[in-house]
Amino acid sequence: MKLKDFFTPKTEKVDEEKDLIRFLSEVELFENLTRNERKNLSQHLYERTYKADEIVFKKGYPNVVMYVVKEGELQTFLDSTEGENLKTIKTADFFGEVGLFLEEERTATIVASKDSILLGISKRDMNRFIDELPRAGSKILRKLATVLCSHLINTNKALASKRDELKNLKKQLEESECQIQELKSSQDVENEKS
Amino acid sequence: MDRIKVIRIVIGVMTLGIAVLGILFYKSILSYLVISGLLAYLISPLINYAQKFHIPRAVTILVVYLIIISLIIILINVIIPQVKTQAEEASKFFKQIVKDPGAFSLKSIGLDGVTKFIDRLQTRFTFINVDEYTQMLGEKFVGVINAIPQILINSLSGIINFLAFLVVIPFVCFFLLKDERQLMKTFFSWIPNRYFEFSIYLFEKIEDSFGRYLRSILLETIIVTILSYIGLLILGIPYALTLSIIIGLTNPIKFFGPFIGFVPVILVILFSPVPNVMVIYAILMSIIVQQIDSNILFPSLVGKGLGMHPLWVLLTVIAGGYAFGVLGLLLAVPVVFLIKTVVQVSATSLKQFEII
Numbered sequence: 001m002k003l004k005d006f007f008t009p010k011t012e013k014v015d016e017e018k019d020l021i022r023f024l025s026e027v028e029l030f031e032n033l034t035r036n037e038r039k040n041l042s043q044h045l046y047e048r049t050y051k052a053d054e055i056v057f058k059k060g061y062p063n064v065v066m067y068v069v070k071e072g073e074l075q076t077f078l079d080s081t082e083g084e085n086l087k088t089i090k091t092a093d094f095f096g097e098v099g100l101f102l103e104e105e106r107t108a109t110i111v112a113s114k115d116s117i118l119l120g121i122s123k124r125d126m127n128r129f130i131d132e133l134p135r136a137g138s139k140i141l142r143k144l145a146t147v148l149c150s151h152l153i154n155t156n157k158a159l160a161s162k163r164d165e166l167k168n169l170k171k172q173l174e175e176s177e178c179q180i181q182e183l184k185s186s187q188d189v190e191n192e193k194s
Numbered sequence: 195m196d197r198i199k200v201i202r203i204v205i206g207v208m209t210l211g212i213a214v215l216g217i218l219f220y221k222s223i224l225s226y227l228v229i230s231g232l233l234a235y236l237i238s239p240l241i242n243y244a245q246k247f248h249i250p251r252a253v254t255i256l257v258v259y260l261i262i263i264s265l266i267i268i269l270i271n272v273i274i275p276q277v278k279t280q281a282e283e284a285s286k287f288f289k290q291i292v293k294d295p296g297a298f299s300l301k302s303i304g305l306d307g308v309t310k311f312i313d314r315l316q317t318r319f320t321f322i323n324v325d326e327y328t329q330m331l332g333e334k335f336v337g338v339i340n341a342i343p344q345i346l347i348n349s350l351s352g353i354i355n356f357l358a359f360l361v362v363i364p365f366v367c368f369f370l371l372k373d374e375r376q377l378m379k380t381f382f383s384w385i386p387n388r389y390f391e392f393s394i395y396l397f398e399k400i401e402d403s404f405g406r407y408l409r410s411i412l413l414e415t416i417i418v419t420i421l422s423y424i425g426l427l428i429l430g431i432p433y434a435l436t437l438s439i440i441i442g443l444t445n446p447i448k449f450f451g452p453f454i455g456f457v458p459v460i461l462v463i464l465f466s467p468v469p470n471v472m473v474i475y476a477i478l479m480s481i482i483v484q485q486i487d488s489n490i491l492f493p494s495l496v497g498k499g500l501g502m503h504p505l506w507v508l509l510t511v512i513a514g515g516y517a518f519g520v521l522g523l524l525l526a527v528p529v530v531f532l533i534k535t536v537v538q539v540s541a542t543s544l545k546q547f548e549i550i
Binding site: 036040043044046047048050054056057058060061062064065105120122124132133 | 242243246383387391395547
């Protein structure tokens with residue numbers, strides 16, 4: 001909400017609120033919530049606008065806020081922003097959910113790649129919401145568990161494929177080493193001959 | 195480039211000017227805002243709790259208001275007349291004592307041991323006139339006791355204009371409570387992205403330690419008052435209500451509170467028809483209440499406690515008393531604690547957020 005919204009007529013505000021509540025049903029995490037529950041949740045959301053290339057948070061910051069992307073696109077970096085883009089975050093995706101459960105620091109750096117609008121909810125407000133409305137809370141947590149499980153499966157698959165790749169690489173390396181040694185030995189023999 | 199810089203500086207100065215003018219303009223109602231803010235802060239958990247059952251905030255607030263109004267009516271009709279008559283009787287009682295020159299003699303208390311001890315003292319050290327000293331002390335004490343209501347009234351009237359209290363504060367409080375989240379959203383929307391997470395972090399940390407402290411102190415005061423009232427009633431000590439309110443109000447003052455609050459009880463017992471042995475029972479009762487307070491109430495309500503060294507708390511209370519009188523005694527520790535929390539949290543998290 002901007003300062004000017006504080007003075008705008010009530011009707012516009014109501015429309016905005018309705019839009020927000022409708023948008024929340026498109027977010028995977030909140031799709032099972034009833035309208036009332038979404039309305040209640042929307043009271044805890046802080047709307048933030050980020051310009052392209054603006055940093056949302058860096059690796060190592062304390063875990064305070066979880067974000068849902070309302071509009072725009074963001075990129076994830078593991079180390080510095082010059083590194084490889086790990087994952088692109090799009091509209092209706094969410095990030096920073098690790099902070100809900102672990103006291104650890106941020107594990108990645110998030111940078112907006114386009115102009116974006118994010119909805120932030122603080123870790124404490126989220127936990128309070130889950131405590132106060134346990135029915136809605138269990139829906140959110142179940143969805144979150146599903147998402148995290150699928151992440152885990154994907155990561156496992158990726159890990160397995162990487163491991164296979166690594167094995168193949170090792171095999172190739174061994175083979176090439178054998179070839180080199182054979183070449184070397186054959187060369188030695190030739191040298192002795194000459 | 196330079197032109198933009200100049201424009202920026204001009205806009206900055208203008209914003210600052212507007213802010214200063216705003217503060218000057220709203221200066222006279224600033225104290226109302228602070229009080230309504232505090233009140234709203236104390237009531238808000240109740241409203242949030244009711245929201246759990248999808249009761250609109252406005253409805254809950256109105257219900258809470260109705261309850262408060264009826265409590266005030268009960269207070270005005272039942273408790274205040276009682277306290278007033280009790281206070282008047284007590285003050286008459288003390289005035290009579292001052293008039294009667296023999297009354298402050300320690301012998302008049304009538305404890306055999308004490309009388310014998312004084313007699314022995316006087317025969318040994320003839321230059322000491324115990325009675326004269328106690329009388330002097332007593333007169334000074336009565337002076338202080340008589341001054342307390344005046345001090346209280348003076349310091350309160352500085353803050354609260356009664357009409358404003360009746361009209362402005364409930365209204366401000368109502369809107370603060372109803373639009374609590376909206377106001378918070380507006381406030382945080384003013385903060386640049388760079389400092390957004392830090393500000394939320396700081397806000398929550400302060401609320402966790404200071405807010406809980408404030409709420410639990412209030413609850414503690416009420417419970418201690420009720421417990422003392424029950425205890426004094428059982429012991430059959432006169433002016434029980436007035437005395438227990440004094441005990442409750444002085445309780446939040448660290449270390450000194452329980453002692454300050456207990457002095458009137460001892461005096462009332464000594465100078466009233468109640469047998470003097472009651473002092474011991476009353477002290478026992480106060481010890482029990484203090485034990486309940488410090489071992490059950492304080493740990494469960496306030497939790498880990500202030501995290502300030504006892505010596506520091508003690509010095510803070512004394513300094514607060516010197517600087518701002520009665521209000522200083524009560525508010526010094528919370529305010530210093532607030533500042534300490536802000537500094538502590540910022541010191542660690544400013545680095546984590548790479549702001550410094």
